[in-house]
Amino acid sequence: MTxxxxxxxxxxxxxxxEVLRFVHQRERFLSxxxxxxxxxxxxxxxxxxxxxxxxxxxxxxxxxxxVYIVPGLAGMVQLFNGMQSSLSxxxxxxxxxxxxxxxxxxxxxxxxxxxxxxxTAVSILQVYAFLAxxxxxxxxxxxxxxxxxxxxxxxxxxxxxxxxxxxxxAIRQLENFAGVMNFVIFPTFFLSTALYPLWKMQEAGELLxxxxxxxxxxxxxxxxxxxxxxxxxxxxxxxxxxxxxxxxGGAVYxxxxxxxxxxxxxxxx
Amino acid sequence: MGTPALSIEGLSYAYxxxxxxxxxxxxxxxxxxxTALLGPNGAGKTTLFALVTRLFESPGGTIxxxxxDLRREPARALxxxxxxxxxxxxxxDLTVRQNLLYFAALHGIPRRxxxxxxxxxxxxxxxxxxxxxxxxxxxxxxxxxVELARALLHEPALLVLDEPTVGLDVPARRAxxxxxxxxxxERGIAVLWATHLxxxxxxxxxxxxIHRGRVRAAGPVTEVNRATGADSxxxxxxxxxxxxxx
Numbered sequence: 001m002t003x004x005x006x007x008x009x010x011x012x013x014x015x016x017x018e019v020l021r022f023v024h025q026r027e028r029f030l031s032x033x034x035x036x037x038x039x040x041x042x043x044x045x046x047x048x049x050x051x052x053x054x055x056x057x058x059x060x061x062x063x064x065x066x067v068y069i070v071p072g073l074a075g076m077v078q079l080f081n082g083m084q085s086s087l088s089x090x091x092x093x094x095x096x097x098x099x100x101x102x103x104x105x106x107x108x109x110x111x112x113x114x115x116x117x118x119x120t121a122v123s124i125l126q127v128y129a130f131l132a133x134x135x136x137x138x139x140x141x142x143x144x145x146x147x148x149x150x151x152x153x154x155x156x157x158x159x160x161x162x163x164x165x166x167x168x169x170a171i172r173q174l175e176n177f178a179g180v181m182n183f184v185i186f187p188t189f190f191l192s193t194a195l196y197p198l199w200k201m202q203e204a205g206e207l208l209x210x211x212x213x214x215x216x217x218x219x220x221x222x223x224x225x226x227x228x229x230x231x232x233x234x235x236x237x238x239x240x241x242x243x244x245x246x247x248x249g250g251a252v253y254x255x256x257x258x259x260x261x262x263x264x265x266x267x268x269x
Numbered sequence: 270m271g272t273p274a275l276s277i278e279g280l281s282y283a284y285x286x287x288x289x290x291x292x293x294x295x296x297x298x299x300x301x302x303x304t305a306l307l308g309p310n311g312a313g314k315t316t317l318f319a320l321v322t323r324l325f326e327s328p329g330g331t332i333x334x335x336x337x338d339l340r341r342e343p344a345r346a347l348x349x350x351x352x353x354x355x356x357x358x359x360x361x362d363l364t365v366r367q368n369l370l371y372f373a374a375l376h377g378i379p380r381r382x383x384x385x386x387x388x389x390x391x392x393x394x395x396x397x398x399x400x401x402x403x404x405x406x407x408x409x410x411x412x413x414x415v416e417l418a419r420a421l422l423h424e425p426a427l428l429v430l431d432e433p434t435v436g437l438d439v440p441a442r443r444a445x446x447x448x449x450x451x452x453x454x455e456r457g458i459a460v461l462w463a464t465h466l467x468x469x470x471x472x473x474x475x476x477x478x479i480h481r482g483r484v485r486a487a488g489p490v491t492e493v494n495r496a497t498g499a500d501s502x503x504x505x506x507x508x509x510x511x512x513x514x515x
Binding site: 005006009010012014017020021025096099100101102105106107 | 357449
């Protein structure tokens with residue numbers, strides 16, 4: 001058996017397991033879909049009158065608020081999924097199946113990356129389901145955009161998954177995770193370009209504008225927004241990749257056996 | 270004796286800056302040997318397991334699996350070892366087959382080989398007919414058997430089990446204990462079996478008594494009894510673990 005075949009089989013196994021688990025957890029899929037749809041149907045509809053969107057790239061005309069918010073909600077789906085996968089890692093570790101993964105005869109960085117890819121695959125399924133409903137609702141991007149958005153979703157999904165993984169490496173118990181969800185998910189989502197364009201934030205204040213700009217989630221959302229309209233936003237791509245490298249590096253460090261993070265968390269006799 | 274399936278030399282470990290959970294532990298498990306790691310709760314058994322399975326690493330001491338240094342070549346060393354953890358590690362919503370095939374994939378075993386081995390392994394444990402059921406539908410004893418079958422899929426030379434009978438009823442416990450002994454006899458697999466239950470250890474087994482992070486006695490049960498001047502392992506164990514408390 002070649003090393004390549006081993007890696008490929010392991011990757012297939014890890015992604016396959018995650019997708020199977022996802023298929024078995026219909027409630028998870030439903031809640032992943034309902035959350036952005038509520039924002040789209042209720043929040044965006046209500047905000048439509050209050051918030052006018054000027055012509056900003058990649059849009060070529062005036063757009064209703066629903067159109068503006070869809071890429072941000074796609075990002076939100078991935079943000080939640082990234083946090084949920086890491087929640088399942090904390091849970092897995094407590095339940096033991098994370099241990100099973102970590103004692104496999106493969107480098108730990110590979111196992112973590114494979115796990116990340118698996119979570120990203122699931123998040124992409126969720127995003128496409130959301131985009132399909134949005135399309136039926138009337139928010140339609142150019143047809144080719146649904147293809148060009150795929151690589152953007154891979155990069156953003158990996159970055160947000162890596163953030164979750166980094167958090168999971170530092171969290172001791174499930175209970176602590178709820179706090180992190182509040183302190184990470186909400187600020188990450190609200191201090192981004194998901195709901196309002198950057199220039200709107202500038203009107204609100206320099207600090208908010210600055211925080212929105214440096215938030216990696218903003219970059220991921222802009223990457224998705226441009227890709228959905230068949231454009232590449234290179235700065236957003238660069239920043240998202242950089243954030244991915246930093247978060248993944250941190251997660252691999254956190255799960256390194258010599259670091260003893262796991263030891264401190266698992267306690268033991 | 271040839272290269273031991275597992276050899277540990279001078280292993281120490283402390284959590285953070287706390288007291289040592291393990292101090293200068295050395296032991297060896299030879300091919301075909303059933304070695305019980307016997308210690309009261311809190312003796313350091315689980316820490317030793319976490320180190321042997323590389324969940325975490327200790328800067329002090331060495332662990333070799335079939336002669337391969339776990340720190341230098343972790344993938345090669347881990348590939349030679351089957352593990353059954355104390356906590357259940359199966360996916361409850363997946364079927365027995367899906368659980369086994371997932372594990373086989375992690376070990377790079379081709380699908381067809383994995384299917385054949387899974388069936389064979391489950392047959393030996395008497396639960397082949399449950400292969401298509403979700404793990405949630407199985408009782409505790411059967412779940413443990415599935416974990417045992419899974420740990421053997423890649424045909425390891427060494428099997429390590431951390432209190433694998435926790436929470437099982439008497440017949441289920443006996444079945445697992447007997448099956449693992451048979452694996453040693455018939456297939457020459459080396460076993461390290463952590464327990465605090467003396468009745469799981471036979472007279473022909475080897476035992477390593479661990480207490481407060483240190484090895485107190487090691488060798489065949491009869492020799493340990495002779496060295497402590499006891500008539501039974503229960504008595505030896507009481508003497509070895511009482512000394513420290515006194």
